[in-house]
Amino acid sequence: MDHGGFTLPGEAGHEALTLRLAERWGADVIRDSDGTQLSPEILHAGHGIYSTICLIREDRAWAAEHSRLLQQNVLMSFPRVAEGEELVIELLEGFSTDQFVVNDWDGTEFWQVFDRTTGTEVLREQWSIGGEAAVETSADTADSADAADAADAATAPGTVRLTGAVPGHSYTVNFLAMRLWEEISMYNHVTNDWGDRPRLMAVEPRHPEVAEHLLAWLEEWCVTHPDTTVVRFTSLFYNFAWFWGSDPDLPHVYADWGSYDFTVNPIALREFNAGREVPITAEDFVNAGRYTSTHNPPSAIYLEWMAFVGAFVRDLGRRCVDVVHRHGKKAYVFYDDSWIGLEPWSPQFGEMGFDGLIKAVFSGYEARLNAGVDVPVHELRLHPYLFPVNLEGAPTFAPGGDPTADAQSYWTVLRRALLRERIDRIGLGGYLSLVEPFEDFQAYIAGVADEHRLIRSLHEAGAPEVAPVRVAVLTAWGALRSWTCSGHLHESPDLSLLHVIESLAGLPFDVRWLSLAEVATDGVPDDVDVLVNAGPAGTAWSGGPAWADPALTTAVTAFVASGGGLIGVQEPAALDRAEAPGRLHRLQLAPVLGVDQDAGDRRVLSRRRFEVHQHHPVLDGVPHALEHVAAVRGTHLVRAGVDVLAVDGAGLPVATATAFGDGRAVFLADHRHGPASARLLENALWWAAGRERSGWTSSAPEVDVAHFPTAGQVLVASSASSVVTTVLRAPSGAERTLVLAPGELLALPVT
Amino acid sequence: MDHGGFTLPGEAGHEALTLRLAERWGADVIRDSDGTQLSPEILHAGHGIYSTICLIREDRAWAAEHSRLLQQNVLMSFPRVAEGEELVIELLEGFSTDQFVVNDWDGTEFWQVFDRTTGTEVLREQWSIGGEAAVETSADTADSADAADAADAATAPGTVRLTGAVPGHSYTVNFLAMRLWEEISMYNHVTNDWGDRPRLMAVEPRHPEVAEHLLAWLEEWCVTHPDTTVVRFTSLFYNFAWFWGSDPDLPHVYADWGSYDFTVNPIALREFNAGREVPITAEDFVNAGRYTSTHNPPSAIYLEWMAFVGAFVRDLGRRCVDVVHRHGKKAYVFYDDSWIGLEPWSPQFGEMGFDGLIKAVFSGYEARLNAGVDVPVHELRLHPYLFPVNLEGAPTFAPGGDPTADAQSYWTVLRRALLRERIDRIGLGGYLSLVEPFEDFQAYIAGVADEHRLIRSLHEAGAPEVAPVRVAVLTAWGALRSWTCSGHLHESPDLSLLHVIESLAGLPFDVRWLSLAEVATDGVPDDVDVLVNAGPAGTAWSGGPAWADPALTTAVTAFVASGGGLIGVQEPAALDRAEAPGRLHRLQLAPVLGVDQDAGDRRVLSRRRFEVHQHHPVLDGVPHALEHVAAVRGTHLVRAGVDVLAVDGAGLPVATATAFGDGRAVFLADHRHGPASARLLENALWWAAGRERSGWTSSAPEVDVAHFPTAGQVLVASSASSVVTTVLRAPSGAERTLVLAPGELLALPVT
Structure with missing residues (x-):
């Protein structure tokens, strides 16, 4: 239990440190990183060896000679x-x-x-x-x-x-x-002040000579790197979109983690349009300057483009994996950077034959994003990255930084997700030499590695118990973009759905994603108990114009009327007035939710009076969870029978609960992940499903509990930064009071 | 100077009080009110006599007998x-x-x-x-x-x-x-607990027998009321819309001061539709439950309906006025309650031949709403109304009320407007007996009456000086609804344009209203220096869908490019995304203003950095005026060359100023009337016009100044509730320090 499942970034010139930390952290694998090499002493110390390869930018000399193939x-x-x-x-x-x-x-x-x-x-x-x-x-x-x-x-x-x-x-x-400059190279270069180090260039594999060169280069690379056991692709061919600006007041122009903007070139456009009645145009990617941001609902032709790119990426990706396999190595792929076209949640992902998937994570949902993919090995690259500064430019392994506190805050938060699904490996990346002065960081990571191996061992014995409430998150993207709203939580700190899925990542429910289009066509599947629709109006998350299709509203309404549960967060099912001529409501599910939001065109219509119900089951144990939630402008009740659970300073409802037909619906003006709000969301899911909370539970919302029946153990994990006392309750009703240290993880045998 | 221009509400049974106060307040006219009568002792005391008549509800017995003519x-x-x-x-x-x-x-x-x-x-x-x-x-x-x-x-x-x-x-x-129950009767009845007093009913004058009855009744009434010198119509035939509910949680459903909802009936509908290719429908009034709220942009067919109703109202109104004139009396009309169809700002209003227009006022803009109409006599009915409670149900002439403080706050605020345009008369309404215990109220009104007579005398000598900046307010309604956004300020306390026009009401500018349609067709008139577009998105005030017409954007852009000024407040020229396919901006004037507001569909586009310019001329003398202004979501700069004057707590711009072509544009996230913000708006108007502030000025923003050249006087008026020291500056540059008592008005000779 003190060794394995850990990937350590080695660094030539720091061999002693590398091997000492490999021992301390129980590393079974050593990797290189962008900017570091592994020396023979490291390569031959008996570990597995990951080598990072970003094919499209590896051969700079060739790219420079073929400057029109970028x-x-x-x-x-x-x-x-x-x-x-x-x-x-x-x-x-x-x-x-x-x-x-x-x-x-x-x-x-x-x-x-x-x-x-x-x-x-x-x-x-x-x-x-x-x-x-x-x-x-x-x-x-x-x-x-x-x-x-x-x-x-x-x-x-x-x-x-x-x-x-x-x-x-x-x-x-x-x-x-x-x-002229590959984006990640540009970012690393600028962030680390690399001066005159070469600027890497990304070649376009749609050119047949490029594809041939990449495969030949990879073949040769495999031959010359016998020590490598795993080729770690970082990632395949197309980075997410990232535009730099020239104006000092606008040094960055646009970035989106899930956008296909960088897959566009004349060859691809011509091939895509061949035989099409309605061709794709530049404007289909530009979208009046919005580009193809993942936050906006995708157009039909853009979804076709994604599929077209996916087929190309899978085909060439399969050929790359074949090369690696032919040389007796494994092929893992990084689920970040040049991941566009991979779409690990697409049913075709397996065709490429990758042996592992690696995700850089800050949050629990990113662990689920990785864990849920059908691939043999799931690995997380933890943060902080071993760089002097973080993605926002704040110091980490540098004066003013506190990498241990960073690591702890990320780990205790994302560990919630590991209670629910198996992660096979964890690891770090960057310059190992930077951690040398940080003894407390070295010690903390040793503990993290041990905790991970413990949790993994329980999963390997058998899956943990899942609550009998099956949740489906309804978005424009559906299952293709499960467990993500594009990018890290700190990049979209105000996005309610991202917080919802971060809460869900550690809750004991079965969670799946449904697309608005499939629900409009096929209705809500029978094996869903509660639907969640969350996010700002007009986004891919709440749905935007998809709600113009009455079939969607009808399907969800029928689902709730016949006993289903609905949770609407922020501006669920919202349409702009111009999108909803002749309709009564901005929120298309207003009759179900009992709540609508006036954009201002109904300002002279009187609002229903109401009292606040402070003792609703949704508030159980977390009566103050809604205290600082801001209301959505114009929120008002549209019918009787709606319980208002809390109001904002202006008296507008920020949470409501109501029956509709045989089902139930909850509206929340916002959701920001945290122990109390995660518990409130959990309560809302149980209540909307018409069920009482069951299974192993903790009274303190800071403490998550997972029962592993096969292993005969219960994991109890605190995400609090202070000591927490909680009452652990078994399904039998037996209770036990526990006092957990900050961030403590306990494994208790089930007696 | 101590008598005249004042209308006092008399009350039978309180004859001594009536005559004593008539003397004290210098009343030349005594009126009755809804619920009061005048006795012979009052009628024959030598004053002019106003009699309030609401024709459509006067003859309850006849209405009850003709119950299908309501x-x-x-x-x-x-x-x-x-x-x-x-x-x-x-x-x-x-x-x-x-x-x-x-x-x-x-x-x-x-x-x-x-x-x-x-x-x-x-x-x-x-x-x-x-x-x-x-x-x-x-x-x-x-x-x-x-x-x-x-x-x-x-x-x-x-x-x-x-x-x-x-x-x-x-x-x-x-x-x-x-x-079954006329709205104002219903309101007064419920407000004053009138129990089993009869419920008045409003008859429909489109029925020929009703019109005949009204005229015959009026004829008879004139014969039997020889003491009446002025028939005060309250008002004509159609009240603004006001729907009551039956649910205790929704006792009121809808009210809108400017709506024509109550003009609809089968006769009118059939007459309007006769010969029309596209008939008007019930839905044209219902608008998916929005009804015809004045806050929403009117449809083309609704504007036609208004004209159609206006023609009917003017025709029958003219016949009513003729009856009154034939009996040697004057006819005044009240600009509230059943005022629908009158439209005093329409060019046809004069056809009815009214001798006076009376407006109930709380604010300065309501005084301008009255003063600007082409009619011989302009009268204001001041607040508080002599009722136990006010329009919101709070006590006035009752325990807990402070009617003197109320009167003072209304008067010092609305007096700003009287400095700019002549009002001929002021007065009160309601139950005079209620003021008997309030000696301080009696004394305060005596002072108000004197101040009014002083101000009026200066206007009578000749108009005050106007600043050389001609302002036009651009709305969907245009000149037809000048100086109003429907109803009183306290009914729309968050509506930025209403606050803008309240500030404008006391500023020394020439102000007119333009409709979006006329600017789209004809461009901005040559005699306009600065355009103002203000209000929430989608409203009649900022314009809503009218901005889908590029001709409108082009006209305003050309106006500013060639040297005009633009002030945009809140969400000027805003379109929803679905209304603006293929366009870059939510604010259609974003290129001119230099500012746009992202509704969320551009969340991954980077925002321009900027510094805050705290010493801009727009902030002159009021550096803190923007401190508590909330930003509009997603506000960002769209180009270089835009000065940010202030930001909110999240760092979003709340005010900007920029050059565009030969002109200038100012954006304000909001406007709430008050001395500092009125001064800021004044600064912005001068700056946008490319001019330096000139004329007689006061350093303290609480103090307004008006120069009456013919009378050779300067009026200096403080709207502050505390002592204010200000420097009065003449155009010559001569300065004089003044100390004004709370609410003080000074008339100073120009030497």
């Missing part, structure tokens, strides 16, 4: 207001020219100019691309008088000249840009 | 969720049956049933009106098998039975209801 994407130029009828737009103005270069040599047929004041595309005849004039003239083509006219007016490369503009209107250009 | 309106039944395919809806469930009765004898062709889950109308064949079965059967009509089928299934009167309902969908019925 990856691309669509950019929308920053808007310019026309002063007269002519307007010249500098395409890259505001974007980082370290990152982007205009691709004006291939695929300009995909470029578009938009009048963003009207929202309509400008005719191709009205604009020309800078540099075209020379090209057109030299080619002496006369087959298009319009093109020639436009060319006459064209200006410098990297610009578009528009004629016939409407003064006062704003214009943008959708154009293809090639990327 | 006024009507369309109601939408409360929504019911179908459990099966049949659904019976009780039409008046939730509505006050003291107020409403279902009209199922005339105009049922206007009834509609809606599926509010889909927003679509249900086919007429699918529903039947309760009570129809008997009618249809007795008539033995077989010309419509469908109707007969429906009739078979019909149930009790007052219901609608729907077949073929979709389980889980919500349904409502739009139906005509007759009103």
Whole structure:
């Protein structure tokens, strides 16, 4: 129990430290990281060896020689207001020219100019691309008088000249840009002040010569790295979207962990459009400057694009895994960075044959995001990353940092999820030498490794008990994007659904994801007890325009009427007024929830009076959990029979509970994960399901309990940073008072 | 100067008090009120006599005998969720049956049933009106098998039975209801506990016999009331909308000061629709339960309906005024209660020939609402009304009330407006006997009357100086609804535009209203210096869907680009995402303002960094005016060159200022009237106009100054409740320090 399941980042030049910590932490595997190497002394010390490979950027020399084979994407130029009828737009103005270069040599047929004041595309005849004039003239083509006219007016490369503009209107250009600097390399480089270290470049594997080169390179790499037992792909081919800016006041422009923006290039566009009646356009990726953010509901054609990219990634990915396997190594893949197209939750993920999946985690839901994927080995890369500063630039392994406190806060929070599902391995990444001065960090990680091995051993004996309430989270993405709202919790700290799933990650329920489209078509499956719809209006999380389909409302209404439970959080099932002509409600499920939210168009309609019910089962044990929740503007009751559980300072309901038909519905204005609010959510799920809380329970909401019947043990875990006293209650009714130290984990035999 | 321009409410049984106060307050006119009479002793004491007449409810006996000639309106039944395919809806469930009765004898062709889950109308064949079965059967009509089928299934009167309902969908019925109790009578009755005093009923003058009766009654009334010098109409024929409920938790359902809901009845509908290609429907008034609230942008057909009602009201109103004039009396009209259809700001208002317009006022803007109308006499009815309680039910002339403090707070605030435009008369209403115990109130009103006469005398000599910045407020209603956002300030305490116009009411600018439609068509007129667009998204105030017309954006953009000023407050020019496909901005004027507001669909786009400019001219003298302003969610800068003047606690901009072309634009997240914020708005108007503040000025924002060149006087008025020291500065640069007592008004000769 004191060895195994732990991956340690080794560092050449620090061999003694590497081997000492491998011993102390029970590491069975040593890995390299971006920026570190493993020396022969480390490689031959008897551990498994992970080697990180980011195929698309590994061979910088080859990429530099093939500079037109780099990856691309669509950019929308920053808007310019026309002063007269002519307007010249500098395409890259505001974007980082370290990152982007205009691709004006291939695929300009995909470029578009938009009048963003009207929202309509400008005719191709009205604009020309800078540099075209020379090209057109030299080619002496006369087959298009319009093109020639436009060319006459064209200006410098990297610009578009528009004629016939409407003064006062704003214009943008959708154009293809090639990327000169791979994003993660750029981030690591800038974060660590790497100065003149080479800037890595990402090649585009849609070019057949690139794909061939990657496979050949990998083959050669395997031959020359006999010590490597696991090739750790970081990840495959396409990073999530990340645009840098040039304006000191706007150094970053856009980033989204789940976006396919970087999969776009002329080859892919042409292949996708071949034979299509309605082609995909640059605007399908630009979306009036919103790009393809995961937070917004995906369009139908974008979902097709994702599937198209997925097929390509799986095909080439399978060939890469085959190379690795042929050399007797295992292939693991990192579920971050260049993960786009992998989609580990898609039913086709297994086709690639990966042996393991590794996820960088801060939170419990990220552990579930990994644990739920059908792959042999699930590994978590814990935080803090062994860098001087964290993702936000705050010090960690540097003066002012407290990496032990960081590690503890992440571990005790994400450990809740490990009680519920098996994680096979944990590990760290970065520069091991940075931990040398931090003895308390070294000691804390030793304890974490032990705790993980203990929890894993119980899972290996048999699965823990699950509560008899089956929960389904209803979003635009459905199961494809289970256990995530894109990115880490600290990146979307205000997103209610992300907090909901963080609470769910440690609760004893069976949880699955359903898409709005499947529920609209097929109804709510019979094996669901409570549906959850949560998030701000208009997002992929609460659903946005999908609720314009009455079949969706009808399906959920029927589900609750016949005994199901519904939990709506923040702006569930919300439509803008323009999306809901002739309808009564902003929240399409208002009749079920008993609550609606007036956007202001019903301000002179009187609001129902109500009393506050402070002793509702949803508040059991956590009477103050709703005290600082802010109401959603215009929240009001739409019928009698709705219990208001709490109000905000202005007297607006922040939580309600009601019966509807044979079912029950709970509305919560917001949810921020924490012990009390997680318990409130748990209460709400039990209540909405029409059941009493059962199984092994803890009176203190800071303490989570998991019963492993096969192992005959109960795990009791405190996520509190102070001592907690709790009453542990068995299903038999037997009670036992426990006092847990901060963050303590206990394994108790079931007698 | 100590007599005249004051209207006192007399009260029979309190003759001595009436005459004593008439002397003390310098009253030249005595009036009756709803619930009081004037005795011969009062009538013959030598004053002018106003008699209040509310024609439509005066002859209760006649109304009771003609119970099918009462006024009507369309109601939408409360929504019911179908459990099966049949659904019976009780039409008046939730509505006050003291107020409403279902009209199922005339105009049922206007009834509609809606599926509010889909927003679509249900086919007429699918529903039947309760009570129809008997009618249809007795008539033995077989010309419509469908109707007969429906009739078979019909149930009790007052219901609608729907077949073929979709389980889980919500349904409502739009139906005509007759009103049994006139709203103001109902309000006064309930407020004053009038017990079994008769409930007055409002007759519908569209019935020719009603119109004839009203005219004959008025003729007779004039004959029998020789002492009356002014007939004070309260008001004409249609009250603003005011629905009562039956549920103790929803005792009021809907009220809107400017709505035409009560002008709807079968005669009017049929007359309006005669010859129309697209008829008006009940849903045009119901608007999915929003009714025709003034806060929402009016539809085109509703504007036509208003014009249609206006023509009727003006015609019959003119005939009423003619009767009064024929008897040698004057005719004044009250600009409240049954004022619908009068529209004193319409160019046709003068056709009726009224001699005076009386407005009940709490605020300065209401004084301007009255003062700006083209009518010989402008009179204000001050508050508090002489009732035991106020409009909110709080005590005034009753234990716990402080009517003097109330009077003082209203007067010093609304007096700002009187500095800018002439008001001819002021007065009170209600039960004079209530003021007897309040000596301080009697004394305060004597001072108010004197102050008013002083201010009026200066206006009579010649108009005060106006600042050289011409302001236009841009709303959906335009000039028709100048100086109002519907109702009193305390009824819409959060409405930014209402606070803006309250500030404007006392500022020295020339102010006019423009409609969004006229600016879209004709552009901004040449004689406007600064445009103001203010209010929440989607309202008639900020404009809502009107901004979908790019011509509007283009016109305002061109105006600013060529040197105009723009002030946008709260959510100016905002469209919902579904209303703005393909566009970049939620605020359509974002390129001009330099600011946009993300509704959440751009959450992963980075925000521009900025510094806060605390020394901008807009903050001159009021550096803390923005301290407690809440930001609008998602507010961010869209370009360089925008000065942020202040931020909220989360760091979001709450005020910005920028140049655009040759003009300037200011954004304010909110505006709440008060001395400092009024000064900030004044600064913003001067700055946006590209001018320095000029004219006579006061350093203290609590002190307003008006220069009357003809009279050779400067009025200096403090609206503060404490002593204020200010520096009065003449255009010459000469300065004088003044110390003003709370609420003090000074008239200083210009030397």
